[in-house]
Every structure is written in C-alpha cells, then in structure tokens.
Amino acid sequence: MKPRSDGERREQEGRERVRQIRGLVWLAAAAIVFAVARAGVHRVFTTGWWRVW
Numbered sequence: 836m837k838p839r840s841d842g843e844r845r846e847q848e849g850r851e852r853v854r855q856i857r858g859l860v861w862l863a864a865a866a867i868v869f870a871v872a873r874a875g876v877h878r879v880f881t882t883g884w885w886r887v888w
Contacts, residue, residue: 867879
C-alpha cells in the first residue's frame, strides 16, 4: 500500500469535517423536531423568543 500524499490526507480530513458538521446539524434539527412534537410549538417557541437574542 502506497503512503498517502499530504494533499490526499488534507482532502480526506476536509470531507470528514463536512460529514461531522452535517451530522451535528441533523442532530440539532432532530432535537428541535422532537421538542416540538413532544411539547407543541407554542411551548417551545414562546411569544417573543427571538427578542432574547
């Protein structure tokens, strides 16, 4: 097996990082969907929730 070049290794690490970020976004979306399904939209996103930030 030939050793990987530095460029190939960087490219593979970049693809892995994209997959990790995509997985975290999916996990966050699933948590929000679960919270809304369990408690309801009006309890999860109360009136004026965007003003807190």
